[in-house]
Amino acid sequence: METHTLTTKQLRKLVNAIGSGSDWPKHTDDLKVNYAVDCIVQDDGDVPPYDERLYVEEIEAFKALEAKTG
Helix, strand or coil, X not given: CCCCCCCHHHHHHHHHHXXXXXXXXXXXXXXXXXXXXXXXXXXCCXXXXXXXXXXXXXXXXXXXXXXXXX
């Protein structure tokens, strides 16, 4: 089991992203929160190691998509 160190602010973002658990988690603007969400939603527990570059690219792509869809 992996340990995640998140601030209280990040924990609030995590709780908001997960919501009730009935929908797919929301995307956040925080790399570590997005990774923590990925770890939680993995059914098989096979979570890849944290790769900051991957999460930076993910956030940039999400922001670009938001800008297009307005």
